[in-house]
Amino acid sequence: GVSRVALISTAVPDDTIPKPERVATSWTLSEAPVSFGTQELSWDKQTTNTNDRRTYFPLEDLLDAARSGYIGSVAPRFHFLPTHFSQRRTEEHDGPAIAKACLDDEVDIAILVPL
Secondary structure: OOOEEEEEEOOEOOOOOOHHHOOOEEEEHHHOOOOOEOOOOOOOOOOOOOOOHHHOOOHHHHHHHHHOOOOOEEOOEEEEOOOOOOHHHHHHHHHHHHHHHHHHOOOOEEEEEOO
16 A cells, blocks of 8 residues: 555543643654543443543554555554534634644545544
């Protein structure tokens, strides 16, 4: 493969930032936390859990795919997309910020993994 792939997640890398202040943010792969802030997000907590990061942040699988040649590479940064109920904020700020970061990183494919 030759494509560069970026990972976008709604899981919170730094849950010390208050929810109203969260904006789309890019983080280096080495900054990916072992555990993301997920408890305040809406997901089926009765049926599943977020103890296994690979189930909602498949970075290791993408790195394996790059090593095996299935994809060209993993982008040097991943991106956090906050879950706000504001179409305007998503269209005017968060979406363009992530799109710019992906273009800067020469990304061919972006995978959004919502929690």
